Amino acid sequence: MSTNKSNPRSLAVETLERVHNGAYSNLQINNVISASEMSEKDIRLFTNIVYGVIQHRLTLNYYVQQLVSHADKLQPWVIELLDSAIYQMVYLDKVPNRAIFNESIKIAKQRGHDGIRRLVTGVLHTIARRGLPDLQQIKDPAERLSISVSVPVWLIKTLTNQLGQTKAEHLLATINQPANQSIRVNRVKTTPAELQSQLEAEGFTVRPSVVAADALVLSHGVAAHSALFKAGLYTIQDESAMLPVQALPLAESDVVLDACAAPGGKSTQIAERLTTGKVVALDLHEKKLKKIQENAQRLGVVDRITTQALDARRVATEFAPQTFDHILVDAPCSGIGLIRREPEIRYEKTLADVEKLANIQQAILDAVAPTLKVGGMLMYSTCTILDQENMANVQEFLATHPNFEAVYVTTKHDLKAGRTEPELKIYPDDYGSDGFFVAGLRKVSE
Structure with missing residues (x-):
């Protein structure tokens, strides 16, 4: 393993190797950047290579298998090196092939024996001479x-x-494009217009979101590095993820359950709209509850949130009937809607996982239903785009809970106006935000 702390390509290969062994890409990227001596330009290249290779993993692996006989016998780092070199050649038009060749061959030489160096050199020169294998030769359309x-x-x-x-x-066709960097303005401390001018003064390019109210989309800077973030003027949240809470008909004194709360983005969003009310934020793990409290502290709403370690499937055994004015179930899900932001999700999940998660989601909805007051709203949301976890759950819930009715999900920007179904389905190609599903279920009787 190289100890080079300033070479973005070498660090990218090492990071990809760790991700291949089960590490989370975003955590690995952050750790490497923190420990490295890379320039801003090199950090951008490093990040681009890591995310890009993960996004295009099946494409790149196909090319390697066509170009190298017995590719499956190569050490993982050699495959990552070839994948990262091909990624740069195919998808990064501003990087000259000369630089890719020199750096990739140098890494092969440092980390492997002479045979590896020759193999890497041969593959890159073959691509330069003949181009890449044609995907059209794959006969099966799927x-x-x-x-x-x-x-x-x-x-x-x-x-x-x-x-x-x-x-x-x-x-x-859109899921391998870069994800937007979006933030939710903290109305407790500032306004969208004030914050936009402060961010622009720091060098960010800022535009208001077309998806959610009180949301800004930023570029030319890292939102988490700004002093304005540390001061709690905003939190980092995808535009689609803001919609479930914005659709809740909250009053300032409401007691609201956030059944699956960590890391607390939606709990703090609810809390910002309360004064004398309270959010009860649940999560299975104490460690995750600390994250909610930290976020609430930074945003100035810690006095409005109570955290409790509890499996949401046990809500009815811990809370009396009709305890809550409204309930949010932002359910644990396959996360397929986040495919642009968390590219490895697509390779990790299976259809069996989706079906197992749908059962858990159904159990959570069943468990929270008795604790909602008559007239209250149960807002069900997921960051997936698969029917098994979305419409199928809503239909099952309504069939077994005749005292609930589906309510049309409204948004401040009137998204999907004229749709015939009450549920709101946001796909990654609709607005460039994460894929999300939101369903409003009102309790009409006990």
């Missing part, structure tokens, strides 16, 4: 689409079945 957009076949087939060929292909 497999060809899977390799070209780097999404597993099961997910291609599921999305095609549920959304139709045209929508599925349009969605899949």
Whole structure:
């Protein structure tokens, strides 16, 4: 393993190796940047290579398998090195091939024996001479689409079945684009207009969100590094993720349950709209509850949030019937809607995982229902785009809870106006935000 703290390509290969062994890409990237001596420009290249290789993993691996006989026998770091070199050649048009060749061969030489160096040199020169293998030679249409957009076949087939060929292909064509950097303005401390001018003074490019109210989309800077973030003037949250709470009909004195609360983005969002009210924020793990409290402290709403370590499936055994004015179930899910922001999700999840999660989600909805007051809203949301975890759960819940009714989910920007269904479905290709599902369920009687 290299000890070079300033070479972005070498560090990218090492990071990809760790991710291949099960580490989370975002945590690894942050750790490497913190410990490195890279310039800002090199940090951007390093981050781009790591996320880019993960996003295009199936495509890049296909190329390597076509170019190297017995590619499956290569050491993982050699595959990561080849993947990262091909990624730069194909997807980074501002990086000259000369630099990619020199650096990749140098890493091969440092980390491997002479045979590895020759192999890497040979593969890169073959691509330069002949170009890359043609994906059109893959005969099966689902497999060809899977390799070209780097999404597993099961997910291609599921999305095609549920959304139709045209929508599925349009969605899949957008998922490897960079994710937006969006923030939620903390109304307790500032206004969108004030914050926008302060951020622009710091050098950010800022535009108001077309998806959510009190949201800004930033570029040319890192939102988490600003003193304004540390002062609690905003929190980092995807635009779509703000919609479930914005759709809750909150009064300032309401007692609200956030059943699956960590890391607390939505708990603090609810708390910002209360004065004498209270959010009861639950999570399974004490450690995660500390994160909620830290966020609440920074945003100035810590006195409005009570945290409790509890499995949301046990809510009815811990809280009396009709305790809460409103309930948010932002359920644990497959996260397929976050595919642009967390690229490895697509390779980690299976259809069996989705079905198992749907059962957990259903159990949580069943458990919280008795604790909601008559007239109160149960807002159900997920960051997935699969029917098994979304519409199927809502239909099952309504069939077994005749004292609830579906309510049209409203948004400040009137998203999906004219839709015929009350639920709100946001896909990653709709607005460039994360995929999200939001359903409003009102309790009409006990």
